[in-house]
Amino acid sequence: MPYLHIMKILIIEDEPGLQRSIAQYLLSEGNLCSMASTYIQALERLGVYEYDCILLDLTLPDGEGLQILNYLKRMNRNEGVIIISARNSIDQKIEGLSLGADDYLIKPFHLSELNARILAVVRRKSAHGERHIEFNEIRIDLDAKEVLVNGKVLYMTKKEFDLLLYFVSNKGKVISKSAAVEHIWGDDSDMADSFDFIYTHIKNIRKKLTDAGSRDYFQSVYGIGYKFTEV
Amino acid sequence: MKLFTRYNRILVVISLSGLLLIGFLFYRMLVYYLDRQIDHDLVEEIMEVKEYSAKGNFYQPHEFEDLIVQYKKVEKVNSSSSYADTVFYNPLKHRKETARYLKTEFELVGQPYQVLVIASKFERQEQIRNICLIILIPVLLLFALVLLVNRILLKKIWVPFEQLLENITAFNINHERPYEPVEMPVAEFRQLNEVLVALSGKVKSDYNEIKLFTENASHEMMTPLAVINSKLDNMLQSNVLGKEDGETLVELYKATSRLTKLNQSLLLLVKIDNNLLQDEEQINLKSLIKEKQVYFQELISERNITVESTLADVSISASRSLLEILINNLFSNVIRHNYDGGKIEITLDADKIVFANTGHNKALDPEKIFDRFYKDNASEGTGLGLAILKQICNRQRYQLDYSYYQDLHTFTITFNHQ
Structure with missing residues (x-):
């Protein structure tokens, strides 16, 4: 199995429903989650523990989330930080990233997207960061943006590569078509409601993998989406 | 009169x-x-x-x-x-x-x-x-003189009034420039001018308040949407879902996604209104269109749509974010409202971009299609795509026209119209 180590994640989010959902998803991936609903709670947690990744909502009831970034910077902490915000503001994004945040995710988001981003951030942060992901006979080289099956390089388009990486990052989870569409199309596209063409993408990826001798790990789920999982 | x-x-x-x-x-x-x-x-x-x-x-x-x-x-x-x-x-x-x-x-x-x-x-x-x-001739002369003086004087007196009219016409709620007051020597006109200054200020502040309200309302909705979305994502992982549950989830996903898009579009409109996207730079439109065509390639080939493009090597100075949204919206519009096996024609020259597409509909009402939330019932879009297009064109001072010619819905954007 790739990235075997368990991640410790702090969720700083004042909306309890969202907090629980995120935790539920991340826990089922085998991670450890702490929760904080306020600025003070977050500081208390951070004073005691170290994390692999911090999810930070910028609008907290008792203080600006950006202050937490300041705190982490002051304390020379090395945690990866992903801002989760309802504000899609370029200024705030730039401010957050310049204060040391590693990524900026706009609400609403799919949990699979959040999970993929967390993995990417943690991978980047870890000192001896593995620049490739392995899943049985499949090896994804993140630097070269290449997919190898049994050591043989496959040709994949950028979108196919992104999609495969997305599914592998969320292996064992069902990913809805809309989540998959949004992942490769971003949110400035108006087309996310035309889900059907995602089928073609998955079909192409499947064909390329199996043609190269890989087993078929994709499963279709009730017409909602797909799952990449051990056979 | x-x-x-x-x-x-x-x-x-x-x-x-x-x-x-x-x-x-x-x-x-x-x-x-x-x-x-x-x-x-x-x-x-x-x-x-x-x-x-x-x-x-x-x-x-x-x-x-x-x-x-x-x-x-x-x-x-x-x-x-x-x-x-x-x-x-x-x-x-x-x-x-x-x-x-x-x-x-x-x-x-x-x-x-x-x-x-x-x-x-x-x-x-x-x-x-x-x-x-002896009496009549001087009187008539005097009378003519009075008329003449009247004409000249009135014309002179009305000059600031005409300036005032011009300023009212030039006043645009979307522009940063406030209504410009005019120097008025006549008391009544001065009063009118003052009233207009106050009125334009009020209109502007009301408009800003509406924009702020839209912005806040849309933002506030994002968090509950995030909750719904994340709950759906978790529900999807359940192993006990039946076929019917799956169908329900699909509908829920669609509705949530549509609501999200709607909110994002509203926020985008406010952002364009507020002039928040001002990253002016030299943009090569030809390569931008080609890049977007690749971006949309799967959607186009999925529906067997043919693209005929005639692109000249044109660069213009504009906001990159706005132009990207513009081209994105043009592409999604001509793809979304096309039929399978249809045709898209893209023409770019020094003056204009033209996007034309075949479609199920007959000619649309050019007066209405750029209105917010105007759409036919079959469309799954937000009804804001063309409104955003229009707003960007207003912001960049481009002219946006729609016409229906030879079974093609044609959208023309003219850059330097006078």
Whole structure:
């Protein structure tokens, strides 16, 4: 199995429903989650523990989330930080990233997207960061943006590569078509409601993998989406 | 009718009728006084006649006096005298002239006589005419002068008003530039100007408040949407979902996604309104369109749509974010409203971009399609795509036109329209 180590994640989010959902998803991936609903709670947690990744909502009831970034910077902490915000503001994004945040995710988001981003951030942060992901006979080289099956390089388009990486990052989870569409199309596209063409993408990826001798790990789920999982 | 024309018309009508009335009265007065004067002269002539008769002579006037004295024997003296107008033959001038006579009877050299003194009014009438002309011509000249001065003065006075109108027309709620006040020398106009300044300020602040409200409302909705979305993502992981649950989840995902898109589009509109996307730079449109075509390639080939593009190498200076959204929206519009196996035509030259597509619909109403939330029922879009397009064109000062020609829905964006 790739990235075997368990991640410790702090969720700083004042909306309890969202907090629980995120935790539920991340826990089922085998991670450890702490929760904080306020600025003070977050500081208390951070004073005691170290994390692999911090999810930070910028609008907290008792203080600006950006202050937490300041705190982490002051304390020379090395945690990866992903801002989760309802504000899609370029200024705030730039401010957050310049204060040391590693990524900026706009609400609403799919949990699979959040999970993929967390993995990417943690991978980047870890000192001896593995620049490739392995899943049985499949090896994804993140630097070269290449997919190898049994050591043989496959040709994949950028979108196919992104999609495969997305599914592998969320292996064992069902990913809805809309989540998959949004992942490769971003949110400035108006087309996310035309889900059907995602089928073609998955079909192409499947064909390329199996043609190269890989087993078929994709499963279709009730017409909602797909799952990449051990056979 | 212009205020100026209306004012002048009334002024001319009143002045002319006043002038006519006064002229008529003046003329009548003048005639009356001159008649009295002639009558006085006639009486003096009669005195003369009486004086002459006392000496036993019949008086005859001088030739140059324009007078005729006629004597007629009567049975007996009827002591009455009468004045009246008449026409007589002037033997000196050999022509008929209007005249005034005095008829009276008295004893003349012992005999009863009727004496008729006729005096020509010709000279007097000449006098009246001259007096009238002497008065009338300066009055008319004065009147013309007043009209002229009025015209010039009013025009001058209205100049700031016209400036004010121009400024109102130029006032755009979307532009940063506030309504520009005009220097007003006239109190009423100044008042109007002040009212307009206040009004435009109010309109602007109200508009900003609405924008802020839209922005806040949309933002507030994002968090609950995030909750719904994340709950759905977790539900999807359940192993006990049946086929029906799956279908329900699909619908829920679709609805949530649509609501999210709607919110994002509203926020985008506010952002464009607020001029938050100002990353002006030189953009190569040809490569931008090609890049987006690759981006949309799967959607296009999935539906067997043919793309015919004629792209010139054009670069323009504009906001990159806005142009990306613009091209994105054009592409998603021509793909979304196309039919399978349809056609897309893209033309780019130095003046304009043209996106044309085949579609199920017949010609659309060009007045309405750029309105917010205008869409046909079959569309799954937000109904904001074209409104965003329009807003970007407004912001970049491009002209956006829609036409339907040879079964193609055609959207034309002209860059440097005047």
